[in-house]
Amino acid sequence: MPIQFTLAARYLWGRKLRTFLTTLAIVFGVLVIFSMNILLPTMLQAFQSSILTASGQVDLTITHKSGETFSTRVLDQVENVSGIRAASGTLERPVNIPTNFFRQGNVGAVSLIGLEPKAAQALRDYSVQAGRFLRSGDTNAAVITAGLADAVGLKLGDELPVPTAQGVVRFKIVGIRPAQALPGNEPVYVPLAQAQKVLSLPNRINTIQANYNTNDAAPRAVIEQTIQNILGSEYQLGGLGSSSELFASIGLAQQGSNLFGFLALFMGGFVIFNTFRTIVAERRRDIGMLRAVGASRRTIVALFLAEGLLQGILGTAIGIGMGYLAGVGITSLMSGMFEQFLHVQMGAPVVEPSLLIITTLLGIGVTLFSGLLPAWNASRVTPLEALRPSVADVEARKPWSKANIAGAGLIVIAILGLLSNNIAFVALGGFAFLIGLVLIAPVLVKPLANIFSAVLGVIFARQGTASLAQGNLTRQPSRAAITASATMIGLAIIVAVVGVMVSITGGIYSVLEKSLGSDYLLIPPSLGVWSSDVGADAALADRLRSVYGVGVVSTLRFASTTVNDEQVNLLGVDPVAFPQVSGLNFTEGDPHDAFAQLAQGRNLIVNGMTATQLKVKLGDTVKLSSPEGEQTYRIVGIGSDFINTKIMTAYTSQQNLKRDFHKTEDVLIQLNLAPGADAVQVEARLQEILAKYPQFKLISGKAYLQESQQLFDAAFSIYYVMLVVLALPSLIAMLNTLAIGVLERTREIGMLRAIGATRRQVRRTILTEALLLAATGTAFGLLGGLYLGYVMVLGMSASGIMPVAYSFPLAGILAAIAIGLLFGVIAALLPARQAAQMNIIRALRYE
């Protein structure tokens, strides 16, 4: 075995505790990456199916052109097409119900839907409000909606009779789904085999639904084309257009998770880098001796890389194992939450072989890569270090050293990036800022330690420990900086992510209030997916206006249009009433002027998404396709509302909508009470009028606001879980560095004890030191985190995902300070105890 490997193995084996701690860092890096990557696709699928469920749509629906049934073999063909994530075949038939068929109530017809429970649930969610959904192995079981159950007076466990060609078949009701939002035949879900039997259509289905494994437009088109080619022209393919607004939501989720993955990787690498820096620092004498007796620089680099390789392999193997367990654990933990809040079922976590390969390469690769710079530094250790053992103790880094200059340079670049307003530069600046801080940290340690130790000195007056601890730190600013940087990265991530979340929630809530701030809303069954909504003619709004106590009434009308072949939702508003009851969050243009201009000619207000996608700005003109041919509209403002934030939307006057698109239907009505009106009376009157318009649901704006906020809080709680998953390892990294710091100084602590320091004093010195380090790290972390958070928020706004103003995450900062200091103490407890219990003689001999 080459000497490098012998040495590496011996060092690792000879210092078991340290090897354990450093390998732990690698384990955690890999663990985060691996578990996140198990978790995220599973979550993403859940998100996807939740969104699809909300809209009742899937990626692809296949039917026969004749509308007749076809063989289940077609399903096999579709499933085999690459790019299909899940596919399910169903047999759906309306079943007419004779009058007085049920004990009570009359239902004209039900829709009997036979499906494979497992395949169908992989496609979309079938949440139940009572009982359970169908399972494979069920025979005469059925799941019905609450609507049907109420109508015919049946409950869970009762038998539902269904008239069939073979006479009346009785299904046991095993689950009840929430009432369906859209009018139509009430669905009765039964196992596919059962449906085929009672309808006498063995091995036949009439609909295939499928979801793709990609959200990108190009591969989706390829998949669709492939299927069409295989099945031939008698089959009809339908589904979501690739420009569908739903993808915007999924894209947002995906960007969020990519961000987390990247941060995890960055952190893992940093922890490993830190560990190697520590190892090199404490082994300078050994390295110097090796160099003196004839080890070349290459040999030294190879020695450290060999150690990295061994640890990388070990850590990656353990990390993957633990990552899998963590992924599975968190998935099962979160699936509960998902089901409760979002009514989405998460599938079992799937580990792709590619993930295994990539993680292995990443774990070992990142370990080696992170070890490179420290290894190179080690190779620069001069042989003289071996002869001057005291050199390592007195460290004087010149303020103008390369590292400091580089660090300062990176921070300047970061600030310039921030000023550049270019999102790529800004994002790059975020990481430049963090790395810059890490590099420049040693210089900043001294002044910061001085400040904090002054504070601690007051607390621990006359103990002498504060000044000793301060001395320890300032004497070796690099070592202090290493530990502080670990804290810094961990806290920076917390502060950054909390900053983003506070900003987003704040942004959403403010948009919510603006969009839905009216006293009452008459909402259609499907908000945002306007084309599927049935509205009301102007008579309804007029009747509402005539109600005593009603103030302003504003209505929203809808037309679909395209600009440069891009689908855009065109909403017609009343330029006078709309801003009074609702409004838009303007990013460009003056609200007052913009609405005034809507009333005068073909003018448009577009939302952020549209402005970004179409690359248009204030004052530009766009050509809208309409039944009357192309019409030129001028953009007079850029502003968004909550519901349509993620959908390409433009607002114009209802007059324009009528003239160019012949649309006069109101799809959403908002109204405010007149001053001093009696809300109860008005509400009763409104309900009366709405009895004739069952497509609208009357809700009070405030209630809707609360409902929406709850939904968002639930959705964001998932991000907080991810935050914990991410923050925990970085905090453990801090513990790791602190513990190594004590190990490293064993001899010094022995000396302190020898010259008469009590155990208590030693313990207190270590604790004080940890607190000083934690305070320093926290200070850096806050700086880095604020920057990163600001950058991310800027990024979100700039990419048009959501117009968000940066909110200062005060709560996050307070939490970070508390966590930083608390973990400083917790991390120091064990090492401090160890140091205090140390055998003096053995400590003095410690090499």
Place this chain on the structure above:
Amino acid sequence: MSLVQTQELTKVYGAGDTAVTALDHVNVHVNPGEFVAVMGPSGCGKSTLLHLVGGLDRPTSGRVWIEDTSLGDLNDDKLTELRRRKIGFVFQFFNLIPVLDATENAALPLTLDGTSPGDAKKKARAWLTRVGLGNRLTSRPDQLSGGQQQRVAIARALAAEPALVLADEPTGNLDTHSGDEIAGLLRQVSDEWQRAVVMVTHDPRIAAYADRIVFLKDGRVVDDTKLKQDGSDNTQMVTGKMHALAE
């Protein structure tokens, strides 16, 4: 021909007002197999001289010749190779690798030079036996006394059969008895195994083991005295010389 020859060797630390001249145009030579002690008060430049001769540091001006090689002409790789093959080092703090046993530590220069581990260990065992550690071959440094650790270091210095052994205060960290043993061992290195030894020390009793003592003061050679190694005690004479030079 001399084994070691320095030519106007000068080393200046720092620059401007804070510049310190550690060595000032020093010319010394060491013959093959000769045991030379370098003495002088603290800060006289004796360690600096050893570092420059060993190729651990580069001079500000002047040259160091080892046989017919000028160290200044070598790049880092060549210099490293020269250290590995021609020079053995003994340090004040032993500097053994804590995770390797005595044999493995002594074998290091050979393993680093690419010798097969079997051969390297065989040679290392032979040297360890010669320095009196035949019974501690597999002990780790923390299981050895200071004197024993320094013996391992001497075995390591000799393992690659170098022509020159450089020792920086080799007894500085040892008790009197162990110190004497180590000095005797270095004497043996010169007498029995014909290696030149250059040893830096401030202890007249240890320096008295050498063939010749070079005295340095303020970076200059101020005295160069040959000692008779005929069994008589030279300590008195060396101490006297030290005091005289200190005044």
